[in-house]
Amino acid sequence: MSNYDEDHIDDMDADYDMDDDMGEEHHGRRFRDSDSEDEEFILSIPDTSSADARKGKDIQGIPWERLAITRDKYRQTRLEQYKNYENIPNSGEAAAKECKPIEKGGMYYEFRQNTRSVKSTILHFQLRNLVWATSKHDVYLMSHFSVLHWSALSNVNTELMNVQGHVAPREKHPGSLLEGFYETQVSTLAVKDNLLVAGGFQGELICKHLDQEGVSFCCRTTYDDNAITNAVEIFDTTSGAVHFMASNNDCGVRDYDMDRFQLCKHFQFEWPVNHTSLSPDRKLVVIVGDDPNGLLIDANSGKTLHSMKGHYDYSFASAWSPDGRIFATGNQDKTCRIWDVRNLSKSLHVLRGNLGAIRSICFTSDGQFMSMAEPADFVHVFDVGSDYNKRQELDFFGEISGMSFSPDTDMLFVGVWDRTYGSLLQFGRLYNHSYLDSLF
Secondary structure, three states: OOOOOOOOOOOOOOOOOOOOOEOOEEOOOOOOOHHHHOHHHHHHOOOEEHHHHHOOOOOOOOOHHHOOOOHHHHHHHHHHHOEOOOOOOOHHHHHHOOOOOOEOOOOOEEEEEEEOOOOOOOOOOOOOOOEEEOOOOEEEEEEOOEEEEEEOOOOEEEEEEEOOOEEOEOOOOOOOOOOOEEOOOEEEEEEEOOEEEEEEOOOEEEEEEOOOOOEOEEEEOOOOOOOOEEEEEEEEOOOOOEEEEEEEOOOEEEEEEOOOOEEEEEEEOOOOEEEEEEOOOOOEEEEEEOEEEEEEEEOOOOOEEEEEOOOOOOEEEEEEOOOOOEEEEEEOOOEEEEEEOOEOOOOOEEEEOOOOOOOEEEEOOOOOEEEEEOOEEEEEEEEHHHOOOEEEEEEEEEEEEEEEEOOOOOEEEEEEEOOOOOEEEEEEEOOOOHHHHHHO
């Protein structure tokens, strides 16, 4: 991924809205009128419920009736003017020629709630894995220097950890930096099974058990200048131990045992690793990074089993289907490719976004749906059962900090970062209960 460069990221204390550039990705013309610049206006915008949306209210509370531009016109302007960030010039144009036509208009998740008190912020313009749902009621995210828990039941935000000051472990483990860290700039986050792991720009890893006070473990993966932690994945091994895998810009992938807080494996590659995904059977790992080709490696030995060729730029997202046979990779060439592990000579499908890079991918736990998020404005939900031929398009405005299905598949949460309209969007799954018709 791109180096930590002030030209490519927002200052964390700076005002930011949809009109600002994040890195080199252009967000189009203004859509707020002068009145809406006022802090009083920002605070007065209420949350939006599903009932409000059914009455015609914009799901983000944007008062289009007060503006000099309609929503449709502004959408068209964004599509025309948004500049996708590319490491390899014209990669999007090259990839577009291979994309399959997809039927739009699917309806799998309906809008439920827009919560404006939840501000899910972004630090690096290429890394968008900062929203995690551990149930349909519990969401974890970054808001500036705060790691927050938001409860959909109580509608309450709780700060779990503030990394602006001094963060130090309360336990003693070999390899843990007992002096801790100061002013950690969190680049990525993962939450699962009562464990939270935050990765930082200087290779920091901070581990916290959600049911315990304080921080359990702190370490620095590397002291290289290009040390940023790009992604973290928490998983259970086949023996039941809790591990996590960290992907770093120093070309390394590291596997940590969280029962003993020890580094178990360290694999090195020829280019910075932006994201990894472990297969459901824990035998294979998909590796993507600063190279158009992805890798499938043996999870135990780190040996490369296959190189996936097809993308035209660098990749930042990957995910396995629960069936352990299909996986997906997301790229700055604006595409998501679907692969079958039984035949990796060519991808099964090439799915394209609207504005920019595919920076996040998730499958539902039942494997029925796959979602992919662009840098801004669009999340696409594909019907896997239709062989990815049908999709729902979630359309809003703002940078996407992350997205997450709840483990039971009932909810899809999307973090939106914008100074005025930043929020947490909540969508609920629609179920087909046609079998009930026979009862009446």
